[in-house]
Amino acid sequence: MPGKYKLLVEHARQLVPVTRSGARFLRGDDMKSVDVMEGAPGGYSVLVDSDGVIADMGPSEEVEQRVDRGQVEQVIDASGRCVLPGFVDAHTHPVWAGDRVHEFALKLAGASYMEIHKQGGGIHYTVTHTRQASEDELFQAFSHRLSRMVRAGTTLVECKSGYGLDLHNEVKMLKVIERARRLGLVGISSTYCGAHAVPIGQTSKEATDDIINNQLPDIKKRMESGELTVDNIDVFCEVGVFDLEQTREILKAGKAMGLQINFHGEELHRLNSAEMGAGLGADAISHLEEVSKTGLTAMSQAGTVAVILPTTAYNLHLQPPPVRSMIDNGVIVALGTDFNPNAHCLAMPLVMNLACVTMKMSMQEALVAATLNAAHALGRSARHGSLEVGKVADMIIVDAPRWEHIIYQMGSHDSLISAVMHKGQVVHSTNL
Numbered sequence: 001m002p003g004k005y006k007l008l009v010e011h012a013r014q015l016v017p018v019t020r021s022g023a024r025f026l027r028g029d030d031m032k033s034v035d036v037m038e039g040a041p042g043g044y045s046v047l048v049d050s051d052g053v054i055a056d057m058g059p060s061e062e063v064e065q066r067v068d069r070g071q072v073e074q075v076i077d078a079s080g081r082c083v084l085p086g087f088v089d090a091h092t093h094p095v096w097a098g099d100r101v102h103e104f105a106l107k108l109a110g111a112s113y114m115e116i117h118k119q120g121g122g123i124h125y126t127v128t129h130t131r132q133a134s135e136d137e138l139f140q141a142f143s144h145r146l147s148r149m150v151r152a153g154t155t156l157v158e159c160k161s162g163y164g165l166d167l168h169n170e171v172k173m174l175k176v177i178e179r180a181r182r183l184g185l186v187g188i189s190s191t192y193c194g195a196h197a198v199p200i201g202q203t204s205k206e207a208t209d210d211i212i213n214n215q216l217p218d219i220k221k222r223m224e225s226g227e228l229t230v231d232n233i234d235v236f237c238e239v240g241v242f243d244l245e246q247t248r249e250i251l252k253a254g255k256a257m258g259l260q261i262n263f264h265g266e267e268l269h270r271l272n273s274a275e276m277g278a279g280l281g282a283d284a285i286s287h288l289e290e291v292s293k294t295g296l297t298a299m300s301q302a303g304t305v306a307v308i309l310p311t312t313a314y315n316l317h318l319q320p321p322p323v324r325s326m327i328d329n330g331v332i333v334a335l336g337t338d339f340n341p342n343a344h345c346l347a348m349p350l351v352m353n354l355a356c357v358t359m360k361m362s363m364q365e366a367l368v369a370a371t372l373n374a375a376h377a378l379g380r381s382a383r384h385g386s387l388e389v390g391k392v393a394d395m396i397i398v399d400a401p402r403w404e405h406i407i408y409q410m411g412s413h414d415s416l417i418s419a420v421m422h423k424g425q426v427v428h429s430t431n432l
């Protein structure tokens with residue numbers, strides 16, 4: 001018989017809720033004040049109910065007076081360790097076949113991202129291989145990647161389509177994402193990114209028309225029938241891909257069918273897509289290496305989240321986005337791995353380290369950006385991104401005396417993560 005409580009994690013040296021204020025996001029100086037509970041002699045506990053929701057939390061001595069242990073299915077002793085919210089990865093391209101390790105070599109030898117793309121490589125290379133792959137093959141590769149993300153502490157991840165580009169193959173990718181969503185190893189926010197590149201043989205105008213008049217209506221029907229859940233609409237707004245007006249029209253069509261706007265903007269060229277996206281009420285814009293001051297002001301006023309992807313600037317030797325200026329101007333900043341065949345990174349701890357070192361974020365700011373603010377970018381921060389009574393029990397146990405070790409230690413973060421819990425269920429554990 002199931003107990004009243006699914007899980008009790010007890011005696012943590014540090015409990016890091018990030019916030020207990022009910023805030024949906026933190027910006028400006030508020031990003032510096034991460035809520036950390038420490039100092040109680042018996043450590044700290046989190047109690048999870050049978051629905052996977054946090055029922056109680058606080059000093060272990062107090063929580064344990066309030067709970068009947070006989071009603072708890074599983075108890076984990078976190079003595080000497082830290083409990084944090086699971087990481088939220090706000091931007092990934094995780095469904096594809098055909099790696100691009102050969103292109104990594106080309107880039108190291110000096111080729112630019114767009115030079116490779118224009119020669120039919122880059123996204124086009126991945127599209128060719130993804131179109132050839134079956135749904136099952138894509139699902140196997142995707143599942144393996146998701147389990148590696150979980151081992152690195154991710155409990156909610158945004159997953160894009162975008163290597164199909166035609167209706168059949170985009171739907172194939174969305175079905176793969178849907179299968180994983182239903183399996184429930186990790187929380188998923190699904191994004192239709194049919195406008196990720198202009199298919200070879202089409203103009204960007206033809207591709208825009210196909211997306212608006214053919215692909216989106218079909219996807220809408222599949223959403224209405226319950227076959228697919230799609231949360232966000234995305235476009236790669238870039239010179240040589242989709243221009244500002246085409247991006248606007250695609251995003252508006254997605255918004256009209258209830259999708260959240262969450263797109264790629266201002267990465268390699270400044271097209272004023274930050275201003276355009278803020279004007280449309282975009283939930284989030286990713287990259288922003290080339291964003292202008294007026295773009296930042298517009299995003300700050302609209303509450304559009306800046307999703308920062310440190311792996312991209314690092315890999316492509318781009319000028320990093322102006323994160324300090326974003327934070328100083330009240331833009332809500334989130335982080336994502338940007339996992340894709342160009343940026344083969346599945347781990348938010350490494351992303352936080354890069355954000356601190358290459359973009360001058362503090363560790364507190366990076367943690368907020370990788371949890372609460374990333375959940376907000378996906379419209380999920382009412383239930384995810386911090387440890388608060390009533391929120392989903394997505395959390396990790398870090399085998400270190402202070403939470404900052406998960407950012408400070410480079411590369412071997414998996415060995416620091418003793419357990420990952422999604423909805424109060426242990427989905428990964430080692431060394432417990």
Ligand SMILES: N=CN[C@@H](CCC(=O)O)C(=O)O
Pocket residue numbers: 093122123126236264267312338340341342343
């Ligand atoms: N910039 C566009 N999309 C991806 C790269 C995808 C790819 O190269 O396959 C990004 O966010 O970095």
Ligand SMILES: [Zn+2]
Pocket residue numbers: 091092093264286338340
């Ligand atoms: Zn991307």
